[in-house]
């Protein structure tokens with residue numbers, strides 16, 4: 001059994017969590033390999049909605065072991081809170097079920113303060129980060145001054161290291177950004193306590209997963225964010241600070257080449273984005289309100305982590321083609337098809353126009369999308385409610401045509417279609 005990789009093919013929030021939950025039914029391990037608690041993955045099962053930020057979405061199934069890999073940045077406070085919330089919901093989370101890489105990096109309140117100070121300093125050029133300290137924590141990692149989860153196994157020494165890091169970031173906060181310094185000793189004491197609680201979860205997760213794969217176990221690698229938020233391949237600088245694309249699953253989990261099976265690009269059947277940055281097919285019209293929803297339903301387009309309304313627009317095929325190539329997608333899981341019900345006509349951006357020239361593939365990646373105007377093709381919509389549809393042939397003809405047209409345009413099969421947030425609201429296509 002291989003390593004199946006689940007990736008966001010757009011700007012995040014494509015429905016990765018629910019697809020991981022679906023596939024975890026047959027998996028032994030479910031593993032996060034990048035990002036931190038900037039992620040918000042929703043899994044709706046049997047009337048309960050779990051909002052996961054750090055713990056892999058496979059946790060909701062009882063038989064899985066979940067891994068937080070070396071590529072992740074961990075805020076211990078969020079993690080402890082998430083463990084507590086899952087336990088209240090009746091999900092078992094103990095060191096038998098959750099293993100955290102000793103090499104994952106630690107987010108401290110100093111990183112959060114720096115994230116806020118840097119966003120403020122960017123002024124009109126703000127990225128619109130989640131303010132979870134993600135960029136500064138990866139900066140510490142790359143600068144080789146980061147703290148790793150393995151250090152928690154010696155709590156008092158860890159506390160001293162936390163204090164030293166906070167003191168050092170205080171210099172920046174005060175002298176560069178004119179912000180208030182943090183109380184290093186108070187933070188160190190709290191983090192020493194967190195270390196005592198989390199020490200038992202720390203493990204050599206790379207070794208664990210390598211042995212599992214050698215023993216033919218199915219491992220799911222759960223992407224966070226999306227291809228267009230990838231640090232190298234996204235709409236730079238409006239990106240996150242880690243690699244969200246499929247190859248990062250290997251480096252972020254410590255797995256060698258050769259085990260990869262399916263590479264599934266989770267794709268919302270329209271486009272959304274939260275935070276700043278280019279968005280060629282963005283809509284500002286009653287159609288946008290239809291796609292976003294009013295905010296009354298948990299699946300409406302408001303950020304899981306920050307509650308911000310998401311920007312919405314039509315599906316963008318040139319960007320999806322790009323996601324297919326940088327990830328090596330073997331298939332697409334298309335989500336939220338039910339949301340299109342009631343729209344009289346559906347537009348798909350099939351190409352861009354750049355001063356009269358038709359562009360099908362981005363010549364220089366997606367960082368500068370300003371010169372490109374979307375070229376749309378319009379398909380008829382449908383009125384039927386899709387929530388109870390469970391097979392392709394039960395779908396209205398127009399919905400089938402929409403899916404087939406996407407397949408045609410990206411030249412990758414759509415294997416899974418979701419028609420509601422619930423675990424069983426899924427159509428498998430052979």
Ligand code: GDP
Nearest residue numbers: 013014015016017041042299336418419420421
């Ligand atoms: P992720 O970050 O990629 O895991 O996605 P999020 O959980 O942030 O956002 C996806 C939202 O859409 C969640 O509220 C899901 O419950 C919801 N969702 C996923 N698939 C479907 C679907 O097919 N239909 C509807 N209506 N909601 C869905």
Ligand code: IMO
Nearest residue numbers: 012013038039040128129130224225240274275
């Ligand atoms: P999931 O895993 C959507 C966006 C932020 C911002 C940019 C940088 O739920 O799909 P950061 O805090 O990472 O430095 O912010 O990235 N962003 C996300 N947008 N879904 C996410 O995660 C995101 N994680 C970060 O809004 O634009």
Ligand code: MG
Nearest residue numbers: 013040041304
């Ligand atoms: Mg999300």
